[in-house]
Amino acid sequence: MDEKFFDANESEKALDSKETILKGDIRGIPFDTHYIGQHYLHSRVKEKVAQYATYAYENVTDQDNWSVVHEDGEMKVYRREIEDGEGIVLDPLKATHTVRGITAREMANIFFYPDTRMEWEGTLEAVEQIETLDDVTCVYRHLHKRIWPSQQRETIFCSNMCVLTDVPQTENSIGGTYFVMNFSVEHPKARIEPKLVRVKINISLACQTFTDFPVNNLDDLKRTDINCRLTYTAEVHPGGWAPAKVIRNIGKREITKFLKKISTFSIDHVSSKPIDL
Secondary structure, X not given: OOOOOEEOXXXXXXXXXXXXXXXXXXXOOOEOHHHOOOOOOHHHHHHHHHHHHHHHHOOOOHHHOEEEEEEEOOEEEEEEOOEOOOXXXXXXXXXXXXXXXXXXXXXXXXXXXXXXXXXXXXXXEEEEEEEEEEOOEEEEEEEEOOOOOOOEEEEEEEEEEEEEOOOOOOOOXXXXXXXXXXXXXXXXXXXXXXXXXXXXXXXXXXXXXEEOOOOOOHHHOOHHHEEEEEEEEEEEEOOEEOOHHHHHHHHHHHHHHHHHHHHHHHHHHHOOOOOOO
């Protein structure tokens, strides 16, 4: 088959149906509710954070049909192959990575705030902050670079940053566990344009700080002593049908490019700044 994209603007299969993505009972990892303001998306933010924080820390096993699709040093990328009834690829991706010289809080801030996003997110053509719901919850529009021969794509999503509590701790963990949740929403200021395909997403980034050795006095910490362990999850509905091989190759390629680029950018960005735990 000629591997060309066939866009379907009317394809609105939501990723909110977790039956096709997650297995088992989703209890929800506790999180600091101080970071969830009383706005109209309050309940959805709480639900998404509870679901995907748990998802991030679930074990990846062969029994759940996860397979390693990329491995490079500290980075490991997993995929579970899923297609809906129309043959649209909905594979969840999960990646773990360790970045040296940066804290969880610093990494989460870079991922959440839009100030530097165009410098490390290579798929973007434009970023628009549509609405600010509170200090750590915003609605964004991302216009993505066109990948020929498909139509250009956009995402409209709510983004929240919070601190998780009672999560699995690694040896020599310090500071809080920061978590950013991005999930698709509809918004009256972002009407669907005929020439664009709207992508649906559920994306999360969990960040933990740890040291190579026990630290008694945090004031003595140096950047060479700290590491940030990332767990990144991504579920993307492409907005229309495309050959499974194409979608899976793009997914694997983009997640590894993203992790490498944000890691390199983040290290440079904070290298001369005081450590922020």
